[in-house]
Structures are given as C-alpha cells and as structure tokens.
Amino acid sequence: xxxxxxxxxxxxxxxxxxxxxxxxxxxxxxxxxxxxxxxxxxxxxxxxxxxxxxxxxxxxxxxxxxx
Numbered sequence: 697x698x699x700x701x702x703x704x705x706x707x708x709x710x711x712x713x714x715x716x717x718x719x720x721x722x723x724x725x726x727x728x729x730x731x732x733x734x735x736x737x738x739x740x741x742x743x744x745x746x747x748x749x750x751x752x753x754x755x756x757x758x759x760x761x762x763x
Contacts, residue, residue: 700744708737 714730717723 698744698748700747701741702744704737704739704741704744706737707740708734711735711737 711730711732711734714733715727716730718725718727718730
C-alpha cells in the first residue's frame, strides 16, 4: 500500500463519518460535504492502486530483462 492509497482510505472514512453524522443530525450540508470527501478518497485510492500496479509491472519487467 502506498501513500495515495492510505490517504484515500483515510479521506473515504472521514467522508463516511461526516455523511453519517449529517444524516443523523439532519444537516444536509454536512451530508454533502461527507459524500464529496468520500468520492475524493475513493478516487485517490484508485490512483494509488494504479500507481502501485504500474510500479509492480515495471519492477517485474526489469527482473525479466536482467535474466
């Protein structure tokens, strides 16, 4: 897991908590803010996953070239 994945998971969780609090309190603005943070977190997580997979593929290719 890389930094983007970890930060994305954190942002996603923060957004879920805010959204739930907004729902419980009837605060539409807090709900919307939480949903936005959640979406941002998921996007950052996906970017991190893609970077990790590309890095792994490059590393694997480098090992094959060395052989």
